């Protein structure tokens with residue numbers, strides 16, 4: 283197991299993070315630029331020293347402030363793949379990969395064997411004598427990974443491994459990398475600001491903001507129970523906060539949304555306490571603050587005041603309409619329609635098919651009604 287606790291500060295930036303990861307698991311470190319993700323990798327690699335904490339991998343301490351243990355970077359069995367790969371331009375692919383092994387003064391036969399293995403592992407055997415400038419971005423990334431793997435690391439640190447690639451290559455390399463990480467089964471910490479990477483790679487996702495861990499869990503937990511607007515935006519769901527003012531029955535409650543900063547009138551949402559309905563968890567007190575999540579696919583749009591069974595009806599105007607590709611398993615185009623609600627400051631986003639958007643003739647600034655059922659609004663503590 284990897285057991286990490288790190289504390290450091292620079293001027294006004296304070297980093298404070300603790301987590302564990304199972305051996306062989308990939309952990310995604312997700313956060314905006316400046317959240318402190320690369321600092322965590324540098325601290326782990328020993329390129330920077332924390333002020334306090336510990337780094338313990340499979341019961342071996344590499345840093346422990348209370349026991350005064352500081353193992354230097356070169357003695358840590360950690361492979362580090364930098365964001366821009368940092369390949370030596372004058373060395374061939376083979377020599378780039380062999381570099382770390384040569385630095386360890388290993389016998390030539392061992393260097394040849396391990397470099398060969400790493401080349402095969404990333405399927406670059408045929409390009410061994412090329413220079414980095416003669417490789418595509420995706421191939422350069424594989425050289426950087428092979429260089430780390432040749433050292434047989436027990437922990438792999440990947441800093442935004444897909445960031446330097448264009449969109450198309452990124453898509454292809456993402457799949458390749460996923461396969462590779464599965465095959466090598468080395469404990470991996472994968473830094474990214476792309477939620478999609480988290481979805482594909484992460485056994486667990488750690489979300490960082492301003493040097494702190496703001497949520498931790500599997501992707502499903504983040505999507506179903508986001509604990510901040512930032513996470514909800516990353517995973518693409520609607521997120522509201524409010525107070526329970528009334529219970530209609532033990533699982534359905536009415537939630538008062540706060541008055542918005544720009545003076546929007548407060549309003550209410552009828553929601554379901556999903557955990558209570560499914561797992562019988564305790565009933566939150568009245569006046570208790572809760573979060574509410576609504577999947578954008580559960581929101582229906584209407585041009586005129588709707589009639590029907592939906593308990594939640596909001597009027598608003600369309601802020602923007604965004605094409606987001608096709609839905610799973612179908613070739614139908616999907617659009618996300620963001621609405622500024624009249625009754626509240628919270629925006630609401632609906633995901634509908636392109637065909638329905640066209641049929642309704644949706645355009646920005648247009649007045650629209652959004653509805654969703656109480657059973658589609660999930661409230662949780």
Ligand SMILES: Nc1ncnc2c1ncn2[C@@H]1O[C@H](COP(=O)(O)OP(=O)(O)OP(=O)(O)O)[C@@H](O)[C@H]1O
Pocket residue numbers: 292293295313314315316317318319320321322475
């Ligand atoms: N050695 C240092 N001295 C002073 N400030 C630093 C140092 N290293 C990092 N910082 C600051 O710490 C904060 C976190 O930086 P870090 O590079 O870890 O963020 P990040 O989440 O990896 O962002 P990005 O994705 O842009 O690389 C930033 O505000 C940065 O300016």
